[in-house]
Amino acid sequence: MSVTPDVRIQCEDFDITNEISKLSAGRGDVGAVVTFSGICRDEAGSLSALELEHYPEMAETEIKRIAADAIKRFELSGITVIHRHGKIKPGENIVLVVSASPHRHAAFDGAGFLMDFLKTRAPFWKKEHRLDGSEEKWVDAKDSDDSAIERWE
Amino acid sequence: MKLVYFAWLRERVGVGEEEVELPATVATVSDLFDWLNSRGENYQEALKHPDVVRVALDQQHEGDRNASIAGAREIALFPPMTGG
Numbered sequence: 346m347s348v349t350p351d352v353r354i355q356c357e358d359f360d361i362t363n364e365i366s367k368l369s370a371g372r373g374d375v376g377a378v379v380t381f382s383g384i385c386r387d388e389a390g391s392l393s394a395l396e397l398e399h400y401p402e403m404a405e406t407e408i409k410r411i412a413a414d415a416i417k418r419f420e421l422s423g424i425t426v427i428h429r430h431g432k433i434k435p436g437e438n439i440v441l442v443v444s445a446s447p448h449r450h451a452a453f454d455g456a457g458f459l460m461d462f463l464k465t466r467a468p469f470w471k472k473e474h475r476l477d478g479s480e481e482k483w484v485d486a487k488d489s490d491d492s493a494i495e496r497w498e
Numbered sequence: 499m500k501l502v503y504f505a506w507l508r509e510r511v512g513v514g515e516e517e518v519e520l521p522a523t524v525a526t527v528s529d530l531f532d533w534l535n536s537r538g539e540n541y542q543e544a545l546k547h548p549d550v551v552r553v554a555l556d557q558q559h560e561g562d563r564n565a566s567i568a569g570a571r572e573i574a575l576f577p578p579m580t581g582g
Contacts, residue, residue: 383582397581400504400574403557428581440582460582466559469581470505483506486578
């Protein structure tokens with residue numbers, strides 16, 4: 346049976362427990378579910394919010410393509426990816442990956458693979474808004490994100 | 499043809515999207531950059547560091563500056579992505 350990824354780009358928050366259930370409830374073939382949550386971080390305590398801009402027509406297509414690759418490569422039973430856009434405050438969710446498979450290694454790898462490629466291929470951009478009202482600043486891409494995909498080659 | 503810009507490229511160009519009539523001499527991504535640079539200081543500012551600018555032809559990444567843009571309906575220019 347072919348597995349179709351569930352990809353959603355939305356403003357609203359998500360419910361992790363609910364998303365896990367959707368992938369595993371009532372199924373006897375799923376033995377492992379791994380979730381990854383990306384959360385808005387503010388180590389310096391000076392961030393008011395991250396604003397996430399995206400390219401709607403491309404973001405969904407690109408994430409679906411990466412998710413389909415993950416399903417094929419790791420023989421996943423299912424995968425859900427939810428990426429939020431708009432203004433997100435420190436401590437709030439940005440992205441969720443739920444990866445399901447018969448055994449744990451594939452589920453872990455599926456979630457890791459998805460995130461590594463999403464970081465460098467999915468058209469989203471973060472802008473920082475500061476509590477002190479200083480000029481908003483676009484977040485720079487990290488070289489470490491580019492090199493992270495090399496481990497899958 | 500529609501050109502779309504995102505993040506700081508959008509801010510520097512000054513619009514998120516525009517319809518353009520490209521001259522017949524503009525055949526590749528590289529030609530497009532040259533043509534945009536001839537259109538004003540805002541484009542020159544946006545394309546000041548051309549190596550970091552990413553390009554998508556009809557929502558597909560295109561990393562080759564010599565790639566043909568013939569037939570593309572929408573070309574997007576944007577900075578390296580910072581999602582996730």
